[in-house]
Amino acid sequence: ETGVTQSPTHLIKTRGQQVTLRCSSQSGHNTVSWYQQALGQGPQFIFQYYREEENGRGNFPPRFSGLQFPNYSSELNVNALELDDSALYLCASSYSGGLNNEQFFGPGTRLTVL
Amino acid sequence: QKEVEQNSGPLSVPEGAIASLNCTYSDRGSQSFFWYRQYSGKSPELIMSIYSNGDKEDGRFTAQLNKASQYVSLLIRDSQPSDSATYLCAVVESGTYKYIFGTGTRLKVLA
Numbered sequence: 199e200t201g202v203t204q205s206p207t208h209l210i211k212t213r214g215q216q217v218t219l220r221c222s223s224q225s226g227h228n229t230v231s232w233y234q235q236a237l238g239q240g241p242q243f244i245f246q247y248y249r250e251e252e253n254g255r256g257n258f259p260p261r262f263s264g265l266q267f268p269n270y271s272s273e274l275n276v277n278a279l280e281l282d283d284s285a286l287y288l289c290a291s292s293y294s295g296g297l298n299n300e301q302f303f304g305p306g307t308r309l310t311v312l
Numbered sequence: 313q314k315e316v317e318q319n320s321g322p323l324s325v326p327e328g329a330i331a332s333l334n335c336t337y338s339d340r341g342s343q344s345f346f347w348y349r350q351y352s353g354k355s356p357e358l359i360m361s362i363y364s365n366g367d368k369e370d371g372r373f374t375a376q377l378n379k380a381s382q383y384v385s386l387l388i389r390d391s392q393p394s395d396s397a398t399y400l401c402a403v404v405e406s407g408t409y410k411y412i413f414g415t416g417t418r419l420k421v422l423a
Binding site: 229231233238239240241242243246248253254256286288290292294299300301302303304305306 | 316344346348354355356357358361400402404408409410411412413414415416
C-alpha cells in the first residue's frame with residue numbers, strides 16, 4: 199500500500215510570487231484535504247476535494263485554490279504570496295463513503311516566503 | 313466558529329508512568345474524534361480514532377469519549393521517551409468532513 203506523498207519537500211519564494219504544491223493520495227483513497235500548519239499551531243483546514251470538486255473550504259482567501267485529478271492526486275496553488283503564508287502545508291487523504299473518515303497525512307511541504 | 317481546546321503543555325511524565333492528555337470541543341453535533349501524534353519537524357500520524365462514548369483501547373493507548381461533556385482524552389500507559397511528541401486532538405465538524413484541530417499538547421517523557 200502506497201502512502202500519501204507530497205512534493206516538493208521544501209520551497210523558498212518571495213512575496214508576490216505564485217506556488218504550486220502537489221499531493222498523491224494513498225491507494226484506495228478518493229478524497230484529499232489540504233491544511234496549513236503554522237509553527238506551534240494545529241493544522242488549519244484549507245479545503246477538501248472529492249470527485250475532482252471542492253467539497254468544503256476553510257477561512258482562506260480565494261488566492262488559495264486547488265485541483266483534484268482523475269487519479270485522485272491534487273494540487274494546491276497559492277497566488278500573490280504573503281509573508282504569513284510561510285508554514286508547513288499538509289495534504290491528507292481519506293476514503294469518503296466508508297464507515298469512518300480517517301485522514302492520513304503526507305510528509306508536508308515547508309514553504310518559506312521572504 | 314467551532315473550537316477544539318487543548319492544554320499546550322509541556323506535560324512532563326516519568327518513564328513508565330501514565331500520560332493523560334485532554335481535549336474539549338464546542339461542536340455538540342460532532343461524531344468523529346481523532347488523536348494524532350506529531351514529532352518535531354514531521355507530519356501528524358494517526359494513532360487513535362473514536363466515535364462512540366466510552367473507552368477504546370489499542371495497545372498502550374486508550375481513547376475516552378464523553379459526548380455529553382464534549383470531552384475526549386488519550387491515555388498512554390507505560391510511557392516511553394519515544395512517546396515524547398506533540399499530541400493533536402481533531403474533531404470532525406458536524407455535517408462536513410472538515411477536521412478541526414486543537415493546538416496540541418506537548419508531551420515530554422523523562423528517562
